Amino acid sequence: MASKFASLGFLVLSMAIISSAMAKEYSFASNLDPKVLRLKEEKLTHFHMYWHDVVGGTKPTSVAVLPGLSNSTLFGLVNMFDNPLTVGPDPKSQLVGKSQGLYASAAQQEIGLLMAMNFAFTYGKYNGSSITILGRNPILNTVREMPVVGGSGRFRFARGYAEARTHFFNATSLDAIVEYNIYVLHY
Ligand SMILES: *[C@@H]1O[C@H](CO)[C@@H](O)[C@H](O)[C@H]1NC(C)=O
Ligand SMILES: *[C@@H]1O[C@H](CO)[C@@H](O)[C@H](O)[C@H]1NC(C)=O
Ligand SMILES: *[C@@H]1O[C@H](CO)[C@@H](O)[C@H](O)[C@H]1NC(C)=O
Numbered sequence: 484m485a486s487k488f489a490s491l492g493f494l495v496l497s498m499a500i501i502s503s504a505m506a507k508e509y510s511f512a513s514n515l516d517p518k519v520l521r522l523k524e525e526k527l528t529h530f531h532m533y534w535h536d537v538v539g540g541t542k543p544t545s546v547a548v549l550p551g552l553s554n555s556t557l558f559g560l561v562n563m564f565d566n567p568l569t570v571g572p573d574p575k576s577q578l579v580g581k582s583q584g585l586y587a588s589a590a591q592q593e594i595g596l597l598m599a600m601n602f603a604f605t606y607g608k609y610n611g612s613s614i615t616i617l618g619r620n621p622i623l624n625t626v627r628e629m630p631v632v633g634g635s636g637r638f639r640f641a642r643g644y645a646e647a648r649t650h651f652f653n654a655t656s657l658d659a660i661v662e663y664n665i666y667v668l669h670y
Pocket of ligand 1: 552556592
């Protein structure tokens with residue numbers, strides 16, 4: 484009789500140990516002082532540059548990887564690009580980086596692109612840093628605004644927006660030069 488009670492007690496005790504082990508919380512997040520990452524004043528930087536979408540010719544930098552429907556909005560078209568970014572509209576002006584990403588025709592009733600791209604800088608103090616832009620680009624509008632959703636290197640914690648204006652478009656080759664004004668808050 485006594486041993487029955489003892490084994491029952493042992494069972495209750497071991498169940499209590501098992502359930503407390505199961506309730507153990509693993510810590511994978513902690514509060515951090517921003518000083519630890521050496522974050523100081525947030526600053527605003529304005530970038531002005533030109534984006535070259537070279538679709539035609541023998542050395543395209545922008546290639547259709549999905550064709551899209553053959554109607555006026557080319558719905559479904561996807562282009563992958565590695566486009567030069569220069570300080571002036573002339574493609575031979577100083578290269579400051581590459582805009583790498585894709586645009587997709589995402590609107591059925593108008594020409595509207597979804598842009599998903601990184602501006603990867605290779606010049607001056609921004610060399611090695613990048614800005615990520617994700618947004619809507621109705622290319623026939625005079626000004627298109629797209630959010631800056633983040634960045635790397637000097638652009639950690641970045642936020643802001645980009646304004647795009649078509650500077651040149653060749654309807655035969657479909658090449659385009661687009662002026663970008665980008666306003667970025669970063670540390
Ligand atoms: C293009 O095709 C899609 C799918 O069939 C359709 O919904 C859309 O209205 C078409 N766009 C135009 C401008 O005809
Ligand atoms: C940019 O950084 C890379 C890698 O650190 C280096 O090889 C290259 O020379 C730099 N370019 C400029 C223009 O500073
Ligand atoms: C437009 O592209 C066509 C085909 O590549 C080319 O022959 C023509 O010179 C270009 N026009 C301009 C103004 O660049």
